[in-house]
Amino acid sequence: MKTLLSLVLAANAATAQADRALLAAAAAGDAPALRRLLAMGAGSETRDQDGYTPLMRAAGSPSPAAVKLLLDAGSDPNAARRTGWTALMEASAHGRADAARLLLAAGARPDDRDRAFGTALDLAERNGHADVVEVLRRDGARGSGRSVGARVCALGWNGAGFCGRVEAIEATRSLIRVDSVRGCDGGCAPDEACSDRREVGGTAPDAVRAADSVWTRSWCLTHTGLE
DSSP: OOOHHHHHHHHHHHHHHHHHHHHHHHHHTOHHHHHHHHHTTOOTTOOOTTSOOHHHHHHTSSOHHHHHHHHHTTOOTTOBOTTOOBHHHHHHHTTOHHHHHHHHHTTOOTTOOBTTTBOHHHHHHHTTOHHHHHHHHHTTOOOSSOSTTOEEEEEEETTEEEEEEEEEEETTEEEEEEEEEESOTTOBOOOTTTSTTOOBSSSOTTOBOTTOEEEEEGGGOSBOOOO
C-alpha cells in the first residue's frame, strides 16, 4: 500500500511534468496541446529555468491562438523575468504583431522596460518590425526615449558631454548623431563605453563634435526622450 508521502511525491512529479510540457507546447505555439494540458491542471504561470512563463514563450511563437488561449486561462500579461522582460517584449523581438495586439488588449503595459534591452517599442524598432511598431504606437507606446529618432544626452563627464538624436540601435548600444557638445571645450577624456574611445570636444583629430556620429552604450545615456 502506498504511503501518503509517496502519493504526494508522485502527484508533484506529475504536475512538474505537465508544467514542462506546457512550456514546450507554448514555445511551439501548439494550441491544441496547450488546451489539453491546461485542462489537466498544468499551471499557466509556471516558469522555466530562465524565468519565462508559458505566455512569454507563446508570444514569440507564430501562433496567436496559443497566446489567446493562455490569456483566456488567466495568464498575467505583465509577468516579467528578473530583468523586466515581458511577453510583449518577446512578441516585439520576434515580430509577432498579432500577439502584441492580443497582449495589449489584455492589459499589457507597453512601456515596461527590460534592464538591458529597453521597452517593447525599442525592441521592435531595433529589429525592423514595422508592423509591431505601428501596433505599439497606436496603443500609445512611447518607448524608453532611446528609440530611433529620439533626442538624448550622454552627460557622464561630471555633467558635461554631448546630446543628439538616435540614428540606429544595436543590442545595448546606440549611434548618436551629435547636435551639441556641452562643457567639453577643453576636451573630455575618451571613454570606451560612452564615446567609443574618442575624446569629446577638445582638439583631437577624431574628437566627438557637433555633426559627428558616435556609438554609445545604453547605460551612458543620462537623459532620454527629451522631445
